[in-house]
Amino acid sequence: MAALQKSIDKRNALIEATIELVNNDGFHATPMSKIAKMANVSPATIYLYFDNKQDLVNKTYIEVKSRYTAYAFETYRETMSVEEGFEVIWKRIADFKLKEVADAMFLAQCDNTPMIDEPSRREGIKHLQPLLDLWARGKAEGIIKPISDYLLYAYSINPLSFLMLVENRGAIKIGPQELEEAFQAAWSSIKINR
Amino acid sequence: MAALQKSIDKRNALIEATIELVNNDGFHATPMSKIAKMANVSPATIYLYFDNKQDLVNKTYIEVKSRYTAYAFETYRETMSVEEGFEVIWKRIADFKLKEVADAMFLAQCDNTPMIDEPSRREGIKHLQPLLDLWARGKAEGIIKPISDYLLYAYSINPLSFLMLVENRGAIKIGPQELEEAFQAAWSSIKINR
Amino acid sequence: MAALQKSIDKRNALIEATIELVNNDGFHATPMSKIAKMANVSPATIYLYFDNKQDLVNKTYIEVKSRYTAYAFETYRETMSVEEGFEVIWKRIADFKLKEVADAMFLAQCDNTPMIDEPSRREGIKHLQPLLDLWARGKAEGIIKPISDYLLYAYSINPLSFLMLVENRGAIKIGPQELEEAFQAAWSSIKINR
Amino acid sequence: MAALQKSIDKRNALIEATIELVNNDGFHATPMSKIAKMANVSPATIYLYFDNKQDLVNKTYIEVKSRYTAYAFETYRETMSVEEGFEVIWKRIADFKLKEVADAMFLAQCDNTPMIDEPSRREGIKHLQPLLDLWARGKAEGIIKPISDYLLYAYSINPLSFLMLVENRGAIKIGPQELEEAFQAAWSSIKINR
């Protein structure tokens, strides 16, 4: 039990170190030895938990992506109306991107870079299903535009990544008002106008 | 004259090789020797045109970014109405992102990664001014929402990068219809509803 | 214990390889890879023991210089008379320079070249103090000329470096007779004539 | 004539640049391109005057060595007595080493380093003959010790190189008094005591 916990702790420490270092320097500029040092283990120990560097970063990606989706859907219930459901999910996602900055930046880098392999990428999207279901419901009810889910995502969810990045580079501050404006922009872009 | 042209050709070949290889493998996974080989020069020759690898990628970024903005604004005239102007610019940008795929992917990687240094990043944004001016006009005329330019960009322009990426990974095909839908989503998100 | 010994052995092998190769080819003409090969380690292993090439040569210098002074003063006792003391030290130095040829040549190159950094140079001279003390005593007793220690060194000790070099280039042979002549010349140049 | 002069000027500029740069950085740390730049010529031009880098430094050595000996013997006449002759030559050499610092440092580096090839080294000593002749005369007259010329050189001439070096590193200042003391030490070491 204690031994198992220690193992889990080490694995976690490695994942966290990977996130922080890759965020600062990028994947290839981050040596395994540095990750090991930050996680307080020997470089050789990494290979007890992961096959190689690519595997480490793939697994880190999947882990972070699943934290992201878990957070996104935690308060959402399928009984909610489409409008309410979307707002609940959207605000959780915004929350995550603005508060869990390290995780969010890591995902942004993974998603725009050839650093993650395809299988892991696919694994990462899996858990987005509840949002797709909500959209399907919204389309059926004539509330959401009948367009590709990718378009819906591009216009309602993805802008949050961009906003998180520029806030992080110090260009803007996203307060409650900006958040509300952002939500209105997101909703405007995908809802059907009557 | 011929000598000067040959120099320009070599510099260009290096820039193009950098774009293609960084797109495929990422910045750090692309060795200078590979760039040299693809540009048909010796590794040492790169250093006649650029100070070092960082300088090469910075200059490539600035070059690509300026191609992008030049293309974006080529058919836009300040005499156009806000609606017309935005549509013209938006469609040129969409065109660029979907046709000049290599350039667009390169920019996406640069913008989401710590691979470009700050001065070059700032240099890169400079040429976006006409769009900001148009938005200012639109806000004054009560056509565009009075919100931060970053928000406007996040919702009306940036989604195109995401769409380009997923199209490139083979997930979707952006045809004329999807483009029109995307434009409507973009415009909906930033225009004021009456 | 055995591991520690192996570490020390490797470090020593690297130091000895550095001396030999720098003697033959000079500092900059000696690649790290050649040093590694001669010490029977991988090039990367050098960097476990030394920060970089400059550090390797600095540390080698300090090591050799301290062997030199240790040898020079080993049989000297402060209870000896000035004459006896000087003769004892001088002959030990001569011994060292003529027998430990590799070490002596290495020092000659370091001392006449910008290849060692200043801090290491200063560190290297530290241990010459007993000779300076002996000279101070000699001056106080009216046996040694009251002139700068640098002058005393230039005329009584430094010529041995020159003789070692020319013997090594095959121009002369320093036998017992030449050594005695050299000692007389050294002593003549610094003692006060009555 | 003017063309010839220009050629000679370029050759000289290259020699002088070599001396200065090798003094500062050492032979191998001095790139041909830097020498070319300092001499205000193209790198390719060096190869019109010298076969390669080794040849350049060899020829520079010979040139500097011959300046040195020319200076040393300029005021000496074979009609002078041994004592007077030695003093005249010694003081000229001291003058040279303390005033033509760049030349003297360059020679010190060449003489203690494997950077000059053997033929050039031999060529360099040739012109020392008048001093050897003087010593032969001194030995015949019972004024100079009947010992190897190398020993005489080691004790009477070579110390000046050491003194020049330490003065140059800022450790001492060689004024008229120190010079006289040095001369006395030199003379003491080689003259026969009666």
Place this chain on the structure above:
DNA sequence: TATGAATGAGCTTTCATTCAT
């Protein structure tokens, strides 16, 4: 004679990975 552009070879150093313990 003189050049600037070009380069192949080789340098120092780093790093993902392994291995003896």
Place this chain on the structure above:
DNA sequence: TATGAATGAAAGCTCATTCAT
């Protein structure tokens, strides 16, 4: 399970030298 020492391979970069002009 855990490690620190070790390394082969490869990276970025430099430089003596050449070549087209």
